[in-house]
Amino acid sequence: MNTAEILLLALLLDALLGEPRWLWDRFPHPAVLMGRVIGAADKRFNTGSARILKGGVLIAALVLAMLLLGKFIALFGWLPQLLLAAILLAQRSLVDHVRAVGKALRLSLGDGRRAVAMIVSRDTAQMDQSAVTRSAIESAAENLSDGIVAPAFWFLIGGLPGLLIYKIVNTADSMIGYRTARHEEFGKASARLDDVLNWIPARLTGVLIAATHHGLGQWQDIRSDAAKHRSPNAGWPESAMARALNAAIAGPRAYDGEMRDFPFVNPDGRRTLGPADIDATCTALWKTWGAMTAIILLIALF
Numbered sequence: 001m002n003t004a005e006i007l008l009l010a011l012l013l014d015a016l017l018g019e020p021r022w023l024w025d026r027f028p029h030p031a032v033l034m035g036r037v038i039g040a041a042d043k044r045f046n047t048g049s050a051r052i053l054k055g056g057v058l059i060a061a062l063v064l065a066m067l068l069l070g071k072f073i074a075l076f077g078w079l080p081q082l083l084l085a086a087i088l089l090a091q092r093s094l095v096d097h098v099r100a101v102g103k104a105l106r107l108s109l110g111d112g113r114r115a116v117a118m119i120v121s122r123d124t125a126q127m128d129q130s131a132v133t134r135s136a137i138e139s140a141a142e143n144l145s146d147g148i149v150a151p152a153f154w155f156l157i158g159g160l161p162g163l164l165i166y167k168i169v170n171t172a173d174s175m176i177g178y179r180t181a182r183h184e185e186f187g188k189a190s191a192r193l194d195d196v197l198n199w200i201p202a203r204l205t206g207v208l209i210a211a212t213h214h215g216l217g218q219w220q221d222i223r224s225d226a227a228k229h230r231s232p233n234a235g236w237p238e239s240a241m242a243r244a245l246n247a248a249i250a251g252p253r254a255y256d257g258e259m260r261d262f263p264f265v266n267p268d269g270r271r272t273l274g275p276a277d278i279d280a281t282c283t284a285l286w287k288t289w290g291a292m293t294a295i296i297l298l299i300a301l302f
Contacts, residue, residue, distance in 0.1 A: 001078040002300065003155065003156060003159050004156060004296055004299040004300035005078075005300045006078050006081050006082050006085065006155075007085060007152060007155050007156055007296055007300075008293065008296050008297055008300050009082050009086075010082050010083075010085035010086040010089055010155075011086075011089060011091070011152065011289070011292075011293050011296065012293070013082070013083075013086040014086045014087075014089045014090070014091055014092055015091055015092050015289070016092075017086075017092070018092030018093050018096060019087075019090075019092070019093045029087070030084065030087060030088060030167075031088065031167065031171060034167060034168050034171045035171055035175060037062070038062070038168075038171060038172050038175050038176065039175065041058050042175065042176055042186070045058060045186075046176070046182065046183070046186040051185035051186040052185045052186070052188055052189070054186060055176070055185065055186040055187055055188060055189045055190060056188075056189035058172075058186075058189075058190075059169065059172055059189045059190045059193060060189075062168045062169075062172065063165050063168065063169065063193075065168075066161065066164035066165045066167075066168045067161045067164075067165060069161075069164060070159065070160040070161030070162070070163070070164045070165070071160075071161055073160055074159060074160050074161070081159070081160045084160065084163075085151075085155055085160065085163060088151055088163060088164075088167055089147070089148055089151055089152065090143070090147040090148060090151075091147075091148045091285070091289050093147075094140065094143050094144065094147055094148065094285065095282050095285050095286065097118065097119050098119070098136055098139065098140045098278060098281060098282055098285070099278065099279070099282050100115050100118075101115040101116045101119070101132065101133075101136040101278055102136070102275040102276075102278030102279055102282075103115075103275075104116075105129060105132055105133070105274065105275045105278070106275050109127075109128070109129055109132070112127075112129065112132045113125065113127055113132060116132045116135050116136055116139075119135075119136070119139045119143075120135045120136075120138075120139050121255070122135065122253045122254060122255055123253070123254040123255060123256070123257065126254070129273070129274055130271060130272055130273045130274070131253070133273035133274055133275070133277050133278055134247070134248075134249045134250070134251065134273060135253075136278050136281065137241060137242070137245065137247060137249050137273075137277065137278070137281050138238055138249050138250060140241065140281045140282075140284075140285060141205075141209070141234075141237040141238045141240070141241035141242075141281075142234045142237060142238060144205055144209075144237055144241075144285055144288060144289075145198065145201055145202045145205040145233070145234070145236070145237045146170055146198065148289060148292070149201045149204055149205045149208070149288075149292060150166060150170070150197065150198055150201035150202075150205075151163050151166055151167060152292065152296070153200065153201045153204065154166040154197065154201075156296065156299070165197075166197055169190060169193050169194050169197055170194055170197070170198075172187070172190035172194070173187070173190050173191050173193075173194035175187075176190055177190045177191030177194060178191075195231075195232050195233060198233040199232070199233060201233075202233035202234065202236045202237060203233075203236050205236060205237040205240070205288070206222055206226070206236035206237050206239065206240040207240075208288045208291050208292055209237060209240035209241055209244055209284065209288050210222060210240045210243070210244070211291065212244075212284070212287040212288055212290075212291045213243075213244035213284065213287070214243065214244065218243050221239075221243065221266075222236065222239040222240050222243060223239075225238075225239035225242075225265050225266060226238075226239050228263050228265075229250075229265070230262070235265070238250065238265050239265050239266060241281065241284060242265045242266035242269055243266050243269070244284050245269070245277055245280055245281065245284065246266075246269050246270055247266065247269045247270050247271075247273055247277060248264045248265065248266050248267050248268070248269040248270060248271045249264070249265050249266065249269075250262055250263065250264055250265040251263070251264040251265075
């Protein structure tokens with residue numbers, strides 16, 4: 001079974017089963033194990049001087065470890081590769097988490113705030129309905145790139161080692177790749193490598209979202225908005241998703257009690273948003289997933 005065939009089956013398996021609670025209530029998820037390793041390394045090595053060097057050595061060691069682990073698991077054939085790939089792809093889980101925000105918001109604004117706080121890091125206590133919805137849409141778009149398209153892309157390029165390398169780098173970036181006093185230096189290498197690994201997948205995600213909705217006629221606008229984003233990659237799926245929904249997203253938001261004046265993505269889009277827009281986002285996630293899966297099917301066949 002070739003790499004594209006394994007990936008195709010993994011995508012379908014994830015879409016059907018998602019993340020079974022009974023399994024992860026009993027055993028740690030591989031992503032959780034990656035996080036524990038990175039957390040332990042952060043405590044052990046993120047001290048003293050030469051933190052940039054220490055962080056660089058850490059991510060290089062993690063990449064090498066994932067390369068060797070992936071090659072070792074691949075020796076046992078296609079089935080363990082299929083199962084691990086299905087576990088590390090997160091389409092069904094992403095849709096479930098985003099849809100939960102819409103369901104909660106239909107109950108009350110407080111429920112919506114609590115639900116969206118599970119998937120974003122910004123302050124949620126003062127959000128109105130539109131802010132909760134915008135946050136859910138942004139998270140959906142960014143995680144579509146980071147959690148589905150990018151892992152699938154690197155599995156297709158590098159097999160299981162490629163997928164594991166991407167996941168360890170992305171996990172490291174999410175834990176230590178911040179511009180804070182503690183992680184500015186230690187997490188720099190992880191953050192920069194994550195930017196490199198997501199460069200193509202982020203733009204590919206934007207293309208897939210746009211192509212499955214209004215086509216690529218707005219690509220120049222998507223590109224323009226993406227260039228304003230603080231991340232070199234996250235703006236592409238967010239801008240494409242905003243235009244797919246005709247919604248203005250991003251904009252000012254608070255972190256740790258401090259309001260930050262970020263620009264709106266698709267500023268001419270609708271600004272009054274609600275649960276129906278979250279439902280539309282989930283539909284867009286599946287349409288984009290379907291287009292990507294169809295491409296992988298063609299690759300597997302030909």
